[in-house]
Amino acid sequence: MQELSTRKLWSIGGGKGGVGKSVFTLGLGICLARLGKKVILVDADLGGANLHTLMGVRYPPLTLEDFLLKRVGRLEDLIIETQIAGIGLICGADDILGAANPTYAQKVRLLNQIEDLPADLVLLDLGAGTSFNVLDFFNYSPGKICVLTSQATSLQNVYGFIKSGLYRQISREFAKHPRVLDLLQQTDLKDSPEQVRSMHDVLLKLKQTEPESHQRLVDLLRQFKVNLVVNMVKSDRDFQAGAIVERVCTSFLSISPRILGRLSFDPAVEAAVNQMMPFPLRQEKGQAVKDLEQIAESVARASLPGSSLPPEEAAQTGEPRPVGTMARLWRRAPA
Numbered sequence: 001m002q003e004l005s006t007r008k009l010w011s012i013g014g015g016k017g018g019v020g021k022s023v024f025t026l027g028l029g030i031c032l033a034r035l036g037k038k039v040i041l042v043d044a045d046l047g048g049a050n051l052h053t054l055m056g057v058r059y060p061p062l063t064l065e066d067f068l069l070k071r072v073g074r075l076e077d078l079i080i081e082t083q084i085a086g087i088g089l090i091c092g093a094d095d096i097l098g099a100a101n102p103t104y105a106q107k108v109r110l111l112n113q114i115e116d117l118p119a120d121l122v123l124l125d126l127g128a129g130t131s132f133n134v135l136d137f138f139n140y141s142p143g144k145i146c147v148l149t150s151q152a153t154s155l156q157n158v159y160g161f162i163k164s165g166l167y168r169q170i171s172r173e174f175a176k177h178p179r180v181l182d183l184l185q186q187t188d189l190k191d192s193p194e195q196v197r198s199m200h201d202v203l204l205k206l207k208q209t210e211p212e213s214h215q216r217l218v219d220l221l222r223q224f225k226v227n228l229v230v231n232m233v234k235s236d237r238d239f240q241a242g243a244i245v246e247r248v249c250t251s252f253l254s255i256s257p258r259i260l261g262r263l264s265f266d267p268a269v270e271a272a273v274n275q276m277m278p279f280p281l282r283q284e285k286g287q288a289v290k291d292l293e294q295i296a297e298s299v300a301r302a303s304l305p306g307s308s309l310p311p312e313e314a315a316q317t318g319e320p321r322p323v324g325t326m327a328r329l330w331r332r333a334p335a
């Protein structure tokens with residue numbers, strides 16, 4: 001098994017707002033700290049920062065804005081100690097004009113220093129949506145977690161988020177390969193001139209004409225490892241949302257996200273948010289905390305093989321794809 005120390009940086013995204021990305025990031029951080037890990041939480045929701053509020057910090061003394069605008073030189077100097085031993089917090093920027101759209105240079109400076117933060121694990125709480133900033137943080141992190149709920153809109157958004165991240169990564173890697181970019185674009189066309197509808201088809205075409213690019217794309221897809229956490233689960237049926245997203249990703253993107261776990265719906269979570277008190281700190285240990293502890297153990301101990309291609313032979317020989325149209329899969333989504 002691969003040691004987790006190689007996966008220090010984790011991003012928590014998911015595309016949709018309000019699905020529990022911040023609650024999960026905080027809960028995971030607390031459970032990891034209880035396992036003896038030194039954790040730093042970074043509120044990377046530029047423009048919509050609220051992780052500090054969930055931790056009971058009313059007025060952050062310093063935020064990412066201070067770093068982005070170079071009022072503070074070292075990211076490390078932004079860390080504030082929290083009420084929880086083992087957890088440091090870097091607060092997000094609230095100033096939309098100043099920090100919500102960092103330049104490329106600002107982003108590189110930030111990401112370089114994030115890697116060097118003094119911690120065993122650094123968790124980045126991402127904002128909603130699929131803006132390039134959010135996708136770049138996600139793609140840069142070796143550990144990728146997407147939070148979703150069983151709502152159809154969340155399923156759609158999380159798939160859109162994963163796809164946007166993957167396509168951005170491929171577009172960057174193959175910026176000088178017009179054939180790859182063209183095939184990729186065709187997957188989004190209603191009437192693709194070459195009948196290219198999925199990554200599987202892209203691979204098939206490339207295999208015939210550009211074996212080198214084919215191999216590089218195979219490797220990229222293999223390395224794009226996404227972990228799914230289904231939140232606000234009230235029944236096993238809700239939890240199936242993870243399997244649906246997994247299947248759609250396998251069918252259309254030729255990646256296989258791993259289902260990392262679930263977080264049960266727990267009224268104590270909302271109560272804790274309103275009290276500005278992290279919910280795992282409450283005396284009574286509800287199901288959501290038990291779920292988080294399980295996930296934290298996986299994150300802390302195991303390597304997380306999040307994605308792999310379907311058997312390569314299938315991609316090469318053009319065997320039928322394992323599942324049908326996207327519409328059919330969405331219809332299977334729990335009501």
Ligand SMILES: Nc1ncnc2c1ncn2[C@@H]1O[C@H](COP(=O)(O)OP(=O)(O)OP(=O)(O)O)[C@@H](O)[C@H]1O
Nearest residue numbers: 017018019020021022023128264265266269270273
């Ligand atoms: N497991 C849960 N059980 C019950 N309520 C939950 C659970 N997880 C999250 N919530 C509720 O959902 C709300 C939104 O959660 P959170 O702020 O973490 O979402 P988010 O995805 O970070 O949103 P945004 O994209 O706006 O930052 C919380 O305030 C809480 O009330």
Ligand SMILES: [Mg+2]
Nearest residue numbers: 021022045126
């Ligand atoms: Mg949030």
